[in-house]
Amino acid sequence: MLNLHKDHKNLVLLAFSVFVTLSICVAILPAYQMEEYEPIPGQRDLTASERRGLAVYISEGCVACHTQQVRNIEMDRTWGERPSLASDYYYSKKRMDIWRQSPSLLGSERTGPDLTDIGNRQPSDQWHLLHLYNPRLVVKRSIMPRYSWLFRISDTLSVKSDDVTLPRSITNMQGSDVIVAREEALDLVAYLKGLQQFSFEDYKSTMDFIPALSKGNVGNEKVSQGASLFQNNCAACHQSTGRGVKGAFPPLAGSLIVNNKNPETLIKIILMGYDARKEYGVMQAFAEQLSDEEIKAIADHERSSWGNSAPKVPLEIITKLRDSISKIQ
Amino acid sequence: MKKNQYIFTITLATLPTLLIAQTNTVNTENWIQSPGIIGTIFLVLLVIFLGIFIFIKRLNLYVGLLEKNTKDLTEEEFERRLINxxxxxxxxxxxxxxxxxxxxxxxxxxxxxxxxxxxxxxxxKIVNPKNPLFDEKAKSTVKIEVSKELKEVIIWYLGASVLWLVFGTLVGQYVGMKFVWPEMDNSSWLSFGRLRPVHTNTVFWGWASMAMIGLGHYVVSRTSNREIFSYTRSKIAFWLMNLSVFLGNFFLMAGVNNGGGEYREYIWPIMSLFAIGLIITFSNFYKTVATRKISDIYISNWFILAALIWTIVLTVIGYFPNYQEGLGETVIQGYYMHQGVGMWFMTFTLGLVYYFLPSSLNKPIYSYSLGVLAFWTQMIFYTLIGTHHFVFSPLPWWLQTVAIVFSAGMFIPVFAGSTNFYMTMRGSWDHISKSYVLPFFLVGVIFYFVGSVQGSFQAFRFTNYLWHFTDFNVAHSHMTMYGIITFLMWACMYSILPKITGNEPPQKLVGSHFWLAFIGLVAYMISMMAGGTLKGLSWIEGNPFIESVILMENYWVWRAVGGSLMFVSHIIFGYNFYLMIKKRKVISISRSKTIQTQSN
Structure with a gap:
């Protein structure tokens, strides 16, 4: 009938048309269908600076190592409070310009952490800038490249008032030189800080994470829980050694606040954040991200590690402080 | 054919059991019992077994030669005594x-x-081999006459491919080392995020594509029993495609890319150069086949023409903007990156193997109809499985399900293809000790089976849960693009170039190329698989992320070691290629000079 073994025209036409049909069904139609999604009510668009930052993010190839998708499986719970939805990408995945298409933000490798919610996890400008300038200044074992071309070296005297500089003590500057962030670095940081998973007020667990694979040992989970919570939430700035980063993030080892018999100040700082000392970066508030039990685990860990030895924090103090803070606000 | 039916019945019978096994609960304690994992371990063992098999075959030859050598030595000794x-x-x-x-x-x-x-x-007469290990094997005496133009075009394409291979893998090796020494350089043009796509795109569009099209010229012309329709067009396409790769890489390093989607990082004006090159090549090949002097279209041409037309469609769909806002782009990305591998590299390469494997063994392909079956199933199943790169993502669940189901369906074309090749090679194992062409084919064919089946396993629920986003993906893509495509390209080149140029590279260099590449690949593959698995388990356990970076350190070192071996083998291959295409020195004795010497 088609005589495919002898008729080259039929052969090529058949291969062509079946492939095109299948492609329409499996790629083009679903793609059109995905385009119909609308933004979540209340979700905000990217600012001009954030959009420029996104362009830097794409041009430096950050997507090669960083994903931006929280899958609906248990292990991804670390990266966001809910699985990502198609609408989450409504504003960020738009065609960039006539030359470049919609950015491939979802990614396919997770050599570095997922960035869906990095803005909530890490809201400090200073941390981001230092981390971009040299990741190993803040995360010792990081293998991320340095992005020093997003910064320039300038003389302290010629620094203008609105220039953002990096602390000279940690960046090892000679003479009166200082590292100044270029526009691109500031845009990129604005973009990264804007990466916050949109949280539903009335979020119902209609689509929850696929349950974890049942875990094997439950042995000394309690002990390691504080350490791993600290690692996930605090170590980026205060470092897993508890020593902090000189000139940017204060040490916890030997700290008077951490070792104080009365843990109130420590708990307050964790709950409300901290910006009292000029020489250090701003600390975010953790009241919304961490439960009382988690805060207790972290505080206990801090008070018993790196040579610190202070008594454990009673859970009631945390509950009480949280209540009084919410009353004030 | 009975045997095939038997194999298919087994395959079809085992498929449901494999899929049903997915519903059993797997946890971090007994993860090693998951069918995907067991299957993968089996496949890795298969590769190691293959290495041992080839090694023993060569060793046998070595021992045989040693024996012959001692015999020869005694004879020599006797002769010497006699003279003295x-x-x-x-x-x-x-x-x-x-x-x-x-x-x-x-x-x-x-x-x-x-x-x-x-x-x-x-x-x-005493034959006296100096070094039995690297003894010269029987040389291929057959020389095939091809027209000057065809030979020139083939050498152009293959020459460009070799240059891109060396450049692309140099970049790959460099970015691989950056995992171990992130402070290696501090230049924007050489940073990891920019160089990674340079590596992938160069080996895709530069190395493998140029090699395939170059060899395709030979196959199409030969199986149609006529010259290529227009050699001028071949050369125009050559310049367009190479220019595209060159400009594309330049822009990538300058920080201009299309949006970071894998394998479509070149911006559209640059990629359209490549697409035009493909269109020209397609029309050139099509017109050659259309005016063939044989009534049947040989199966290789099915694969080659289809690969070209499918890739043209694919590039258009991949770059057309109308449906790519929001997650539309992600749907297309999954489709595009999988089809790029499946419809372009795999299909084209299979077409080449259907010609070069039987021709280098000097016997027909085992089953022609199995080849036809593989062709149609390749088209249907491969097209549907792109979304398996986005399992558990916010893409529609039905799309993900289709992808997973048909990933298992990929067993059919893969079994059909690898059975066909294996049965063709059966009975010719002696060729392993005669030349290195068959070992290259054998590794390619075994990896075709191993890499593809492992890819299907990876789409299963637990294995995807465990391996997705880890370095295991990197292992998989090297098993396929390197183990399958690259090894088969080498096999085809080593089998055809000496025949058309008359120059054979020394076997010891071909042998060192083979072993360095093979051992390098196995080291690469196993370190990334083991490291990737541990990384996935660490994530499931909920450990802090940085721990998964720290635990990979040693595996990244081993990857760099494997990568270096592979890179060295490419330099050797480049030299072999040079030896194969080098013009023979014509010894001309000028009359006047001879007279002069005589008179002196």
Whole structure:
């Protein structure tokens, strides 16, 4: 009938048309269908600076190592409070310009952490800038490249008032030189800080994470829980050694606040954040991200590690402080 | 054919069990019992077994040669003794011999028979191999006459491909080392995020594509029994595609890319150069096949023409903007990156193997109809499975399900293809000890089976849960793009180039190319698989992220070691290629010079 073994025209036409049909069904139609999604009510668009930052993010190839998708499986719970939805990408995945298409933000490798919610996890400008300038200044074992071309070296005297500089003590500057962030670095940081998973007020667990694979040992989970919570939430700035980063993030080892018999100040700082000392970066508030039990685990860990030895924090103090803070606000 | 039916029944019967096994609960304690994991371990063992098999075959040859060598040495020794005999001794021997004859005539054979037998039959040509390990194998004596134009075009394409291979893997090796030494350089043009796509795109569009199209010219012309329609068009396409790769890489390093989607990082004006090159190549090949001097279209041409037309469609769909806002782009990305591998590289390469494998063994392909079945199933199943790169993502669940189901369906074309090739090779294992062409084919074919089946396993629920986003993906893509495509390209090149140029590279260099590449790949693959698995388990356990970075450190070192071996093998291959295409020196003796020397 088609005589495919002898008729080259039929052969090529058949291969062509079946492939095109299948492609329409499996790629083009679903793609059109995905385009119909609308933004979540209340979700905000990217600012001009954030959009420029996104362009830097794409041009430096950050997507090669960083994903931006929280899958609906248990292990991804670390990266966001809910699985990502198609609408989450409504504003960020738009065609960039006539030359470049919609950015491939979802990614396919997770050599570095997922960035869906990095803005909530890490809201400090200073941390981001230092981390971009040299990741190993803040995360010792990081293998991320340095992005020093997003910064320039300038003389302290010629620094203008609105220039953002990096602390000279940690960046090892000679003479009166200082590292100044270029526009691109500031845009990129604005973009990264804007990466916050949109949280539903009335979020119902209609689509929850696929349950974890049942875990094997439950042995000394309690002990390691504080350490791993600290690692996930605090170590980026205060470092897993508890020593902090000189000139940017204060040490916890030997700290008077951490070792104080009365843990109130420590708990307050964790709950409300901290910006009292000029020489250090701003600390975010953790009241919304961490439960009382988690805060207790972290505080206990801090008070018993790196040579610190202070008594454990009673859970009631945390509950009480949280209540009084919410009353004030 | 009965055997095939048997294999298919088994495949079809086992498929449901494999899929049903997915519903059993798997946890971090007994993860090793998950069918995907067991299957993968089995496949890795298969590769190691293959290496051992080839090694033993070569070793056998070595031992045989050693034996021959000792025999030759004794003969040589004997000869030397004979030459060193002084006249007196010779006289003695001759006298003895004369006596012997006399005795013979007098029917008295009892005495001095021993001496006479010692000295008989010593005139024999002695072959004297200096180094039995790297002994020269039988050279392919067949020289195929091809037209000057065809030869030139093939050498152009293959030459460009070799340059891109060396450049692309140099970049790959460099970015691989950055995992171990992130502070290696501090230049924007050489940073990881920019160089990674340079590596992938160069080996895709530069190395493998140029090699395939170059070899395709030979196959299409040969199986149609006529010249290529237009060599000028071949050269135009050549310049367009190479320009595209060159400009594309330049822009990537300058920080201009299309949005970071894998394998479509080149911006559209640059990629359209490549697409035009593909269109020209397609029309050129199509017109050649259309005016063929044989009534049947050989199966290779099915694959080659289809690969070209599918890739043109694919590029258009991949770059057309209308449906790519929001997650539309992600749907297209999954489709595009999988089809890029499946419809372009895999399909085209299979077409080449259907010609080069039988021709280098000098026998027909085992089953023509199995090839046809593989063709149609390749088209249907491969097209539907792109979304398996986005399992558990916010893409529609039905799309993900289709992808997973048909990923399992990929067993059919893969079994059909690898059975066909294996059965063609069966009975020709002696070729392994004669030349390195068959080992290259064998590795390619086994990896076709291993890489593809492992890819299907990876789409299963637990294995995807465990391996997705980890370095295991990197292992998989090297098993396929390197183990399958690259090894098969080498096999085809080593089998055809000496025949059309008349120059054969020395076997010891081909052998070192083979072993360095193979051992390098196995080291690469196993370190990334083991590291990737541990990384996935660490994530499931909920450990802090940085721990998964720290635990990979040693595996990244081993990857760099494997990568270096692979890179060195490419330099050797480049040299071999040079030897193969080098014009033979024509020794011309000028008359005047000869006269001059004589008169002196």
């Amino acid at each position: 005999l002084d006249e007196k001794n010779v006289d003695e021997i001759l006298e003895l011999r004369q006596k012997g004859f006399k005795y013979k005539q007098e029917n008295k054979q009892e005495t001095t028979v021993q001496e006479s037998s010692k000295t008989s039959g010593f005139i024999k």
